Every structure is written in structure tokens, then in C-alpha cells.
Amino acid sequence: NAGVTQTPKFRVLKTGQSMTLLCAQDMNHEYMYWYRQDPGMGLRLIHYSVGEGTTAKGEVPDGYNVSRLKKQNFLLGLESAAPSQTSVYFCASSWTGGGGNIQYFGAGTRLSVL
């Protein structure tokens, strides 16, 4: 019973490097989300998707791009990493927006940008 799986778990980048974070869910959820968590800041929404082939900006989208080519996968890309993007990234998914929108989270990716 995997739920939401994030790859990789840890990564260290140099400023200017690029990388892609992968999120996969096996619950057939329509909605998927990417958050970042910084000390004292709680969870902030980066981008989200309400279905395959759709994406939308969240609260803090600058410096990130996303793609949802398959329903079960949601990719988060950093084209040119900056130290300000050092954070813990969480992916989440949910059935739809109804019923309080209970989101299920992955275990997170800890990213350091030097």
C-alpha cells in the first residue's frame, strides 16, 4: 500500500543546477499538489493540478515548473536552483475538492542548494 511516493528523498545541488522531483500516487486521485516547508513557515503551496494535463500556480510558484503528463505522476522541476530553494518538498494528492479535501502526503524530499 504505497500511497504517495516521492523520489529522491535527499538531494544536494549547486547553485544553477537543475533537477526534477518525482511524485507518484497509486490511489487514482485526481488532484495533486507540491508544497515546500521551511522552518517557521508551515506548508506553502507551489503548484497544483486538478487533473491529467492540467497545472496551476499556487502561493509560491516562482523558480519552479511542473508537469502532469500521467494521472499518477506529478513532476516538480527546478531549472536553475538557488540557495533560497533549500527546503523540504512535499507532494500530496486528493480525490477531488469535496468533503474537506483530505490530502495524502508523501514522505518528503530534503533539498539543499549550495
Place this chain on the structure above:
Amino acid sequence: DQQVKQNSPSLSVQEGRISILNCDYTNSMFDYFLWYKKYPAEGPTFLISISSIKDKNEDGRFTVFLNKSAKHLSLHIVPSQPGDSAVYFCAASARSGGSNYKLTFGKGTLLTVNP
């Protein structure tokens, strides 16, 4: 502008006593509230939720109370256990464009339950 506020960064209680975690919100359009629990090096996990049409929801040791007029909700844990030690996030959603698919999170409260 922080729409969901958890003003206590941390809380420490003795095992067996009650833990009360508080959350305030400013957006009157929020119609669903959720609590998540997060252990270190893990993702947040859903704990309990409440609709704005209710003022109380109970699930085992966990009860959430909602005071709409005060825009305040609280999570009660009775009795508290050492395994409850975690960060607790309050979250809220508002119906937007026909569905409420975005959650706004508070900054979290670190609960420590001492044996």
C-alpha cells in the same frame, strides 16, 4: 497575510493529561477545517476534520471544536500519550470555482508529551 494562525509554536504536557492545540483564522469563506500530524522525517498525516456547519467532531481521543463567531478552532487530545508528540498543523479550505481543492496551512505547533 496569514489566514490561518497557530500562535503557539510549542506545547508541553504530561502523559495522561489533556492537550489543547489552538488555531485562529481570518477568512470567513473557509468552510472546512482539518488537523494534520507530522512526525520528523515523515509527511503530514490527516488526523481529523470538521465542517463549518458543525461545532464539534470527535474521533477516539481526538476532538475538534469550532467556534465560527470567534473564527477559532481547537484540537483536544485526551488522554495525551508520548506517541502523540509531533507537529500539528491546522488547515482550512474554501470553496472556489465549485470545489475546494486548496488547503491553507498554519505554521504548526510542536506538541511534546512527557512520560
